[in-house]
Amino acid sequence: MTDRVTSVRALLRDTVERVGDRSVARWLCEVATGLDGDELTAAFDDPVSDRMVAHLDAMLARRDAGEPLQYVLGRWGFRRLDLAVDRRVLIPRPETELVAGAAIELATEVHRRAGAVAVADLGTGSGAIGLALADELPLDGVEVWITDVSDDALDVARANLAGIGRRAVNVRVAAGWWFDALPPGAMFDVVVSNPPYVAVGSSEIEPGVSGWEPAAALYAGADGLDDVRVLVAGAPERLRAGGWLVLEIGADQGAAAAALLRDRGYTDVEVRPDLAGRDRIALGRRSGTIG
């Protein structure tokens, strides 16, 4: 930062010049000053401390070194939530907001009909999908399990759980390998997951992703479907009759995921696109009627 940075306004002006994007500059200044949204605007004429300037310089250096903005900021928006994120977890993506939205819609319908709903988000990472479910479903009669095989990821998810307010009482956190994390015999109306689905050795993955985000969150065997297969095979034992499995998939995996679901006897199998029209969500239903 230059010496002329004495006020919050000057800090923002200098940051815009350095990063060339007003929104990004504002987010960085919000984190550096600890002032969000209107608070930052209201403080434009306030002096900045050496600590704020040093914090901003450190963030800019990390960004210049190629670190994704979300990790530099240490937080990122997901639906209505502002989630803590760092290198222990995948950065929540906009397409995953659609996956969460599909699960929320299905769970809301069950809750409306039965007055209660149980949901599991397997491989929760930052907690994005499961915590959005807890946040957007009613307070009463809702149970949301969030699980991960990574203890590091669960530490981040727990920190985010503390930030969702009253509905945190509906969330249970568990560690373990896919369905093994769940209590024996527990049954669910909706199982949702954004599992690793990148093929090992894929040339399509960007360096900003492969170089910074956890490999355990990304790769799943030669065709990227190893974890999808495990989830499709295991979910029927954990879904109530008529319950739904909702999976995020890669853009080229729609036909394969639908075939896996049909082969395992799921009904109402569907592949939905993201906003760019690419296959993104695979859904299937355990046969039978919700009791």
Ligand SMILES: C[S@@+](CC[C@H](N)C(=O)[O-])C[C@H]1O[C@@H](n2cnc3c(N)ncnc32)[C@H](O)[C@@H]1O
């Ligand atoms: C693609 S990331 C998704 C994270 C988060 N749900 C999201 O959408 O942002 C996949 C997650 O699955 C977890 N994972 C990988 N293998 C797993 C396994 N065998 N059992 C449970 N979780 C696993 C990873 O640690 C990672 O957090």
